[in-house]
Amino acid sequence: MSNHYYHGLAKSMMFTIILVSFTPLLIIALLAGYQYSVAYKGKVVAHLRELVLKHDQNVDSYLKEKIAEIQVLADVEGIANLKSEARLEALHNSLLRHHRGDFVDLGLVNSKGVQVAYVGPFNLRGANYAEADWFKNVQERQVYVSDVFLGLRGVPHFIIAVLIESKGEKWVLRTTLDFITFNKLVEDIRIGETGLAFIINRNGEFQTTPRKDLIKEVPFLKELAAGKNEFSGLARRRASISTEINPATGHETIFVISSIKNGDWLMVYQQDVSDAFSDLNQARNLAAVVILLGGIAIIAMAYLMSKRMARKVERSDLEKDMMNEQVIEAGKLASVGELAAGIAHEINNPVAIMVEEAGWIQDLLEEGLYVDDNEREVSRALNQIRSQGTRCKDITHKLLSFAHKIDPTIIRVCLNDLIHEMAELCEQRAKYANVNIETSLADKLPEVAASPSELQQVLLNLINNAIDSMDPGGGDLDIATRFENDVVAVSIADTGCGIPKSNLSRIFDPFFTTKPVGKGTGLGLSIIYGIVSKMKGEITVKSALDKGTVFTLKLPLAGLELEQDENSANSGCVL
Numbered sequence: 409m410s411n412h413y414y415h416g417l418a419k420s421m422m423f424t425i426i427l428v429s430f431t432p433l434l435i436i437a438l439l440a441g442y443q444y445s446v447a448y449k450g451k452v453v454a455h456l457r458e459l460v461l462k463h464d465q466n467v468d469s470y471l472k473e474k475i476a477e478i479q480v481l482a483d484v485e486g487i488a489n490l491k492s493e494a495r496l497e498a499l500h501n502s503l504l505r506h507h508r509g510d511f512v513d514l515g516l517v518n519s520k521g522v523q524v525a526y527v528g529p530f531n532l533r534g535a536n537y538a539e540a541d542w543f544k545n546v547q548e549r550q551v552y553v554s555d556v557f558l559g560l561r562g563v564p565h566f567i568i569a570v571l572i573e574s575k576g577e578k579w580v581l582r583t584t585l586d587f588i589t590f591n592k593l594v595e596d597i598r599i600g601e602t603g604l605a606f607i608i609n610r611n612g613e614f615q616t617t618p619r620k621d622l623i624k625e626v627p628f629l630k631e632l633a634a635g636k637n638e639f640s641g642l643a644r645r646r647a648s649i650s651t652e653i654n655p656a657t658g659h660e661t662i663f664v665i666s667s668i669k670n671g672d673w674l675m676v677y678q679q680d681v682s683d684a685f686s687d688l689n690q691a692r693n694l695a696a697v698v699i700l701l702g703g704i705a706i707i708a709m710a711y712l713m714s715k716r717m718a719r720k721v722e723r724s725d726l727e728k729d730m731m732n733e734q735v736i737e738a739g740k741l742a743s744v745g746e747l748a749a750g751i752a753h754e755i756n757n758p759v760a761i762m763v764e765e766a767g768w769i770q771d772l773l774e775e776g777l778y779v780d781d782n783e784r785e786v787s788r789a790l791n792q793i794r795s796q797g798t799r800c801k802d803i804t805h806k807l808l809s810f811a812h813k814i815d816p817t818i819i820r821v822c823l824n825d826l827i828h829e830m831a832e833l834c835e836q837r838a839k840y841a842n843v844n845i846e847t848s849l850a851d852k853l854p855e856v857a858a859s860p861s862e863l864q865q866v867l868l869n870l871i872n873n874a875i876d877s878m879d880p881g882g883g884d885l886d887i888a889t890r891f892e893n894d895v896v897a898v899s900i901a902d903t904g905c906g907i908p909k910s911n912l913s914r915i916f917d918p919f920f921t922t923k924p925v926g927k928g929t930g931l932g933l934s935i936i937y938g939i940v941s942k943m944k945g946e947i948t949v950k951s952a953l954d955k956g957t958v959f960t961l962k963l964p965l966a967g968l969e970l971e972q973d974e975n976s977a978n979s980g981c982v983l
Contacts, residue, residue: 414718422714429706437699441692448688456599456664456684457647460677463597463605464647464666470593471553471568471669474510474585477503478570479551482581487574490516490525490581497527503583512565512584517543519578528584530561546571546580553669556587556615563587566615591616594675600686602659603679607668615673624656629676632663651681732938733816739935740865744807754803754836758796765789765796806833818943820855820966821863823896827887830867834875841875842882843902849889856896856963862939869932870900870959877904877957894965901958907951915949 481490481499489495496514503511513528521538537543542554546569556566565584572579594616597605606622607615612630614622622629632652647666654661660681668675682689769789772782806829831845838845874885883903890897907915916937940947944964951957 414722417721418714418718421717422710425710425713426707429710430703433699433702433706437695441695444691445688448691449685452684452688453649453662456662456677456679457649459597459599460605460664460666460675461647463594464668464675467593467607467668467675470590474507474583475551475553475568475570477507477511478568478581478583482570482572487516487572487577487579490572490579493525493527496525500527508589510586510589512586514581514583517569517580517582523582532560535560542567542569542582543580545569547578553672555609555613555672564617566590595619597677600679600683602683603677605675605677607673607675609673622656625654628655632665632676654678729816732935732942736862736865736935736939739869739932742932751803751807751836755800758799761796762793765792816859816862816942818857818859821858821860822853823856823858823863823889823898823963824849824853826860826863827867827889827898830864830871831887834868834871837872838875838885841879843875843878843885844883845871845885845887847887849887850891853889853891854896855966857966858943858945858963859939862943866936866939866961867898867900869936873932874900874902874904874957877902877906883956895962896965897960897962899958899960901956903956906953906955906957907949908953912949912951916947 485495485499496516500511500514503514513526513530513532515523515526515528515532517523517537521536521540521543523532523535523537526533526535540559542552545554546552550571552569554566554569556564558564564587566587567582567584569580569582572581594605594607597603598619604619606618608629609615612626612632647664649662649664651660651662653659657680662679662681662684664677666675667673766789769786772786772789775782777783777786827847827849831847835845871885871887878885885903886899886901888899888901890899915933918934937947940961940963946962948960948962949957950960
């Protein structure tokens with residue numbers, strides 16, 4: 409076989425090894441990666457949700473605690489004490505001592521919105537809050553926590569206001585909470601590089617100061633807050649998680665939103681997806697590198713193994729070809745042995761004639777060469793000896809030609825000439841077996857691509873088998889050639905004993921024979937099958953008991969490829 413075949417075999421094995429190795433690796437990697445990714449994302453999302461809910465509760469608890477403190481003061485002290493700034497200052501100092509400065513100031517506002525008593529760092533005594541939103545809202549809600557606003561003091565702050573009714577008049581006890589302390593409750597929520605939390609009101613306005621500048625994100629946050637206008641529903645769900653493309657950054661961002669202060673505010677936690685899942689991405693990149701390195705190792709091993717296996721197959725094929733050639737040579741020697749008896753008889757007759765003619769010449773020479781017609785008789789005897797000698801030479805030449813070492817080279821072969829040669833070689837053996845050989849060879853038969861010496865072996869074995877099948881009763885052996893369906897076919901038909909149907913499927917098996925022990929090796933048809941297959945031909949058999957057997961060979965034509973090979977080798981048709 410050509411090197412191209414073994415290169416193709418090596419490639420096929422390499423791709424098979426890669427496919428078989430890669431497929432489970434990729435399947436396992438994809439399934440494990442998918443499961444790990446889902447589990448990891450779920451864990452991260454759950455962690456973010458718990459984080460936001462925990463701080464959500466902290467903020468609500470903080471506000472409720474401060475409201476409760478103010479309500480206690482309003483219930484216990486009464487309006488008379490609260491009007492006294494000395495008493496109010498004492499209460500404020502007490503609050504500062506027990507709440508680390510959370511309460512910035514404390515003031516009492518009458519029903520007209522005028523602050524009648526005040527203690528704190530600002531000069532707000534007499535300030536009029538009649539038009540302030542918080543003053544209007546506390547009239548309706550009894551207790552009100554305002555949004556963050558600048559107010560009269562011009563700095564961000566928010567207040568807690570409690571409505572007090574005394575003797576038919578409404579008063580409001582108000583306090584301002586320290587914005588910095590409140591802001592730290594949310595500011596400290598941070599995970600990774602981009603994670604941050606803040607609080608916005610219903611209008612999307614910041615109620616805490618984000619850790620980084622989010623001015624560009626304000627329109628988007630307003631839309632986000634507007635989309636969460638069902639604050640009460642959100643409160644029931646406690647926290648909602650969504651993944652959005654943040655138009656300000658262009659990054660895919662996780663938003664965890666929870667409502668606080670009875671749904672008036674939203675706590676928003678946001679973090680870039682790539683940052684939140686950075687560990688997952690690192691694990692994914694590491695897995696990709698491992699798969700890549702594993703893939704390179706698999707490809708390298710597949711290449712080396714396929715090369716090695718292809719070389720082993722090539723050596724095995726060479727050994728097999730050598731073994732086949734030895735078997736064919738052995739079969740050929742066996743055929744030569746079978747021909748020996750017929751050849752011996754064929755040579756014996758002319759040798760006997762030559763011996764008789766030589767004795768006759770000797771007798772004539774004793775009488776004298778010029779006596780009577782002895783000179784002409786000696787000349788005739790010499791011609792007879794020359795003729796019989798030539799006949800012996802032709803017979804031995806044919807035998808020697810057949811006995812040459814088999815050459816497996818595929819070249820152009822004229823099949824009809826080869827059949828004539830083999831028929832003549834077997835003619836003497838057929839004559840002693842009472843077999844009449846007839847040939848019906850097609851005119852202008854195309855040349856076939858075959859090894860001449862191997863094809864001789866095939867024809868000789870089939871002819872000898874046909875003669876054996878008709879021995880000793882004799883019969884007719886017909887050899888015919890024809891051209892059909894772009895192949896050259898030759899059929900060898902005998903009128904012998906035939907082959908049983910049970911044996912037809914086994915006749916090409918090595919060492920299968922129906923001949924008596926010592927009469928056949930069982931390799932003849934096996935050798936024929938191997939030779940014909942190697943020539944890319946086909947052999948079929950039809951047989952009927954006591955009627956005969958027909959072997960048909962179909963051989964490929966000598967094509968353009970062979971012609972190119974022959975031109976390169978400067979060889980021609982073998983006759």
